[in-house]
Every structure is written in structure tokens, then in C-alpha cells.
Amino acid sequence: KISNYLLAVAILFDCNVIYQYDVSNYGLYNKLWSLFIFACLIVAIVSQNRIYFHQIKKCVMVLILSLLWIALHFVIRPGEIGSVALFVEKILFIIIYYYFVEKNFLKQQNSSGLSTLLLAFRDVVVLVAIVSLFFWLFASVFEIIPPTGQIYSNWTSDGTPKAVFSWLGLYFETQDVDSFGMNALTRNTAIFTEAPMASMTFCFALIIDAFIDKKRNNIKTFILILAIASTVSSTGYVFIICVFLFKYCLSNNKEGVGQKLKFFLLPILFIMSLVGAAYIFSDKLDTMSYILRADDYIVGFDAWQSNPLFGWGIGKKSILINYMDAWRALSGYWGFSNGIFTVLVEGGLYIGIFYFGAFAKSFILSIRNHDVQYFAEAFLVLYLFVLTVIFYNLILLVFLFRLWIYKNNE
Numbered sequence: 001k002i003s004n005y006l007l008a009v010a011i012l013f014d015c016n017v018i019y020q021y022d023v024s025n026y027g028l029y030n031k032l033w034s035l036f037i038f039a040c041l042i043v044a045i046v047s048q049n050r051i052y053f054h055q056i057k058k059c060v061m062v063l064i065l066s067l068l069w070i071a072l073h074f075v076i077r078p079g080e081i082g083s084v085a086l087f088v089e090k091i092l093f094i095i096i097y098y099y100f101v102e103k104n105f106l107k108q109q110n111s112s113g114l115s116t117l118l119l120a121f122r123d124v125v126v127l128v129a130i131v132s133l134f135f136w137l138f139a140s141v142f143e144i145i146p147p148t149g150q151i152y153s154n155w156t157s158d159g160t161p162k163a164v165f166s167w168l169g170l171y172f173e174t175q176d177v178d179s180f181g182m183n184a185l186t187r188n189t190a191i192f193t194e195a196p197m198a199s200m201t202f203c204f205a206l207i208i209d210a211f212i213d214k215k216r217n218n219i220k221t222f223i224l225i226l227a228i229a230s231t232v233s234s235t236g237y238v239f240i241i242c243v244f245l246f247k248y249c250l251s252n253n254k255e256g257v258g259q260k261l262k263f264f265l266l267p268i269l270f271i272m273s274l275v276g277a278a279y280i281f282s283d284k285l286d287t288m289s290y291i292l293r294a295d296d297y298i299v300g301f302d303a304w305q306s307n308p309l310f311g312w313g314i315g316k317k318s319i320l321i322n323y324m325d326a327w328r329a330l331s332g333y334w335g336f337s338n339g340i341f342t343v344l345v346e347g348g349l350y351i352g353i354f355y356f357g358a359f360a361k362s363f364i365l366s367i368r369n370h371d372v373q374y375f376a377e378a379f380l381v382l383y384l385f386v387l388t389v390i391f392y393n394l395i396l397l398v399f400l401f402r403l404w405i406y407k408n409n410e
Helices: 002-012 029-046 054-076 081-109 115-141 195-211 218-230 234-250 256-282 288-306 317-323 326-331 339-368 372-387 394-404
Strands: 149-153 162-167 171-173 176-179 182-186
Touching: 002 029, 002 115, 002 394, 029 081, 054 081, 054 339, 081 115, 081 394, 115 171, 115 182, 115 195, 115 218, 115 394, 195 218, 195 234, 195 372, 195 394, 218 234, 234 372, 288 317, 288 339, 317 339, 339 372, 339 394, 372 394
Parallel strands: none
Antiparallel strands: 149 162, 162 171, 176 182
């Protein structure tokens, strides 16, 4: 349905897109985004052929419990009002969508686990990938197409706005890279704040394409892999290796020889993947990017253990600066690069239970049910959560909710 694709666009626009950090509309963006996604949600609900009203009671109960859960944390650890409100809006959206849209669509189309919404998200990201690859090749790499404008983004280490070239507002050039023996190769950042964010979004779409879509299209898979590769992200490269390993485990070869061959090759492929991943990461060991990323885990752990149960309050990112070494604070490297400690520092284990509980449940049930696909989905989402700066983004929350509601018969 069109409403699902509109909602997918809204989810995409919560994936650290460059528009969100354009200084010309900073502060207004989140308000417009909230209005847009809830307007689309209303359209999606109204467009249903039938509303199963017995779902209303369940929905209201879950909404009340969720609001009490967040409210209690806010009372104990008052957070930044805007960040808390946005987090509440996203939780409310997922619950309302699930009970009023997904549950109805489930009865009509045999959909489950928010898959219809995620598949729409995958399609939207594939479109973004196609556009970004075109401009990356002809604008950034070969420099055939000149930029049509520029914006100023405050997605920087110290918040100081920087100029970013734009191509029709559909592609932005935010980063260069000198890695893997390549000199100043411009990374494909698409419509995102930086290459890791572009890679992260393409990776989420690849999870959907590889493990949720039952009618997988190889062309879409190829486009997403190309898009991840063009971001020149070591995290993205290792992610692709993991996807291929899991798909190999899921391949259906019922012949005895094939099964024995798979059993023999799997450990070899795993070792080769570890060697490849080690080579990719070792190339960046002496770079400032790696030093900062490694330091982020130390800073995050130190800040979290000061308030392990409830954290410092949602949106209180500035507390991290107090735990940074002097060289970093004075140099203006204040940014933070991973989601796991952002959640722990701001929300503590209390908020973190929504995240870690979903992963724990997924791994336990997938191992018990011998469900490699479910295990792969949970593992890859956890991989992105630990290694990229994603924490309250709607796409992550949707995946976590999906992991919570998993049923073995899906």
C-alpha cells in the first residue's frame, strides 16, 4: 500500500539523513517529521478495509505500560525533553501501527513481524542506493556532473557547521577517505550525514532483503551490496561477509554430498572471513577514526558504570565529554560512534532491557528452535547496534519490536 511506502520514507528520514542536520532547518526538522509520520499512520489506519476492535484493548494496555515505563525513568533521571518526547513518539508509532495496521493486514495478507513495513523500507532504500550510485560515479568519482548547490551541516565532531556540496538535494558529498591504498576517494554518503550512516542504512535494508523477503530479488541484493561497498566502510565490508556466511548456512542442499561439503567448508569460510575482517580493520588501526572509535567504548563504559541502573537521562549526551581524556576534549573530538553505550549511558540497564532483552530472547529461541534465519537477523542487528551510532532511530526500534514478537511459526 502507498501508506506503507510513505511510512517507510519517514523511517528512512530518521536514519541520520543530512536534511536533519541542515542548519537552515535544524530544530524544525523533528517537528515536521513527527507530523508527517503520524499523518501517514492515520492514513494507513483509515485505509484499512476493516478494523478488528478486539485489538484496541491490547493496544491500549501496551501503550499504557510503555508510557509508564518511560515516565518512571524520566521521573528518576529527567532527560532532555525533546529527546524523550521523540523517543515516546517512536514507541507509540510502532505499537499503534502493529495493532491497527499490521494486525489487520496480517489477517488479510498473511503478513507478520512488521514485514510489510520493512519490505517497503527496503524498496525505498534500494531507490536511494540507485540514485546515490549514479551520482557517486558521475559526480564524485569521475567529476562529470558539477554540484548544484550546498548546505551547511552541523554533523561534525564539535558541532561547528561545515559546507556540504549537494546535487539536486538527492546526493551529498560529505566525506573523503584515504584507505585501502586509495588516495582521497570520495565515499558514497548518499543523503546521509556520513559514509558509516549510509552504510548502516544499506545494511539494514540488506538484512530485510536477505532474511525477511521470501521472494528475494537478486538485482536488489546486488544494488545494496554495491551501495555498501561504495561507502568504503570497514563495518559494511565485514557485514557483507557475515551475510554471505549466514546465507550459506541457510542454503537448501538436501543431497548427502552437498550437506557434507557444506559442513566441511563452513569452518574454512569462517576462518577466511575472520582473516579478511582482521585485514580490513588492521588497515585502519593507526587512523584517528579507529582511535576515536576505540576510545568511545572506554568513555562509554566509564560514564555508564557511574550510573549503571538508570543512566544519566535520555538526551544527556554531553555527560560523555566529562569522561573524555583532555587531548580529546581540547581537540573538539566530542562525537560518539556506537549505539550500545549511548543507550546504557543515557538510559542505563532500565531502558537497555528493551534492547538487550530482545537480543537475548532472539538468541535463546533461535538456538532452541534451530532457526538460523532468526539468529542471523538478531546477530546482524546487534552488530550494527554495537558498531554504529544508532540508538533511538526508528528502524532499530522496529527491528527490536520484531525480535520481541517473534514466533517460531512465522
